[in-house]
Amino acid sequence: MTLSRLGEFGIIERIKNVQINQSSDIHISIGDDAAVYKINSRKWSVITTDALVEGVHFDLSYTPVHSVGWKLMAINISDIAAMGGIPRNAVVSIALTKSWSAKKVDLLARGIADCCKQYSCDLIGGDTVSSVSNVFLSATVTGEVEPKCCIQRSGAKTGDLICVTGVLGRARAGLDILSSSQRKSRGEKAVNHFLYPKPRVREAQILAKEVGINAMIDISDGLASEIHHICSSSKKGCIIYGNKIPAAKELEILSYKEKKPLFFYAMKSGEEYELLFTISENNFEKLKKNKIFKNNLISVIGKISNKEDGMQLLDDDKKMSLPTSGWDHFKKNQ
Ligand code: ADP
Ligand code: MG
Secondary structure, eight states: OOHHHHHHHHHHHHHHHHOOOOOTTEEEOBTBSSEEEESSSSOEEEEEEEEEEBTTTBOTTTSOHHHHHHHHHHHHHHHHHHTTOEEEEEEEEEEEOTTOOHHHHHHHHHHHHHHHHHTTOEEEEEEEEEOSSSOEEEEEEEEEEOGGGOOOGGGOOTTOEEEEESOBSHHHHHHHHHTSSSOGGGGHHHHHHHHSOOOOHHHHHIIIIIIOOSEEEEOSSOHHHHHHHHHHHHTEEEEEEGGGSOBOGGGHHHHHHHTOOHHHHHHHOOSOOOEEEEEOHHHHHHHHTSHHHHTTOEEEEEEEEEGGGOEEEEETTEEEEOOOOOOOSSSOOO
């Protein structure tokens, strides 16, 4: 079978099927935003790794090298946050082409350092090698989580409200503006969101520790795809209200041109690094009193249902099945 048919998640499933020897200290293995293993009864360790490949994840003709360094760390830190964890240490492997200058290396290092500093994560090692054609970057970040704050994708309960932080679609709009000849100053906020994503570590801590939530994931491949992950891990269904999805204003031109609703783009936009979580109605009352709710950072976009109800999207009064589409490295992405 070709990889384009198998897809990214089919490949991961095959790797998962051959793994053996899971120690009893491992609390969460393959299948969540990060793995978690037990240290002692008060503290568990979180670990994740993510890579960025030139030509796949970034294009240096319109992406500043500094932002690539920032992103490399941010995408990993976001996965630690999605488990309810706090980032601690990082190691970074870089494969650079011989044509790179010392100045570019400095910019990359500065981007990595700036993001690490922002999230109190220490860079403590890595590896440096050459690459024949494209630049390849990979980071591994470790963190800590209190056992009661460790939130999995699989914890959603029937009746939970489905919520999201921030606004969705800015990354898509930012990428469109950056990669086209449009005036960058028009969509500065969107461009900045795309180049410098800000993982929601603090908000995830509040949700996991002070409020109490049942399931969480960060939005790296698009809201539609992440909802599927939560529902399939939790063995649940859901209903999503299209008009409740907080869509970025910057998508308005695209939506007008292509005659599709704003939420359609917001739902598919990857690299948002917002949090998608589910919460009981009782704890939602608690959340309403919290500053992150009062600051308009949280939107309720749907409800968890039983598995038999399927995953549905409500657009005005029309019910349809929720699209599965999200970013897949091996399938044709629309
Ligand atoms: P995320 O989008 O949160 O970074 P991914 O979709 O990349 O998560 O990965 C989903 C799960 O599969 C994670 O638990 C990840 O650690 C695991 N995974 C991905 N690739 C591999 C691999 N090559 N070997 C083992 N586990 C993998
Ligand atoms: Mg993730």
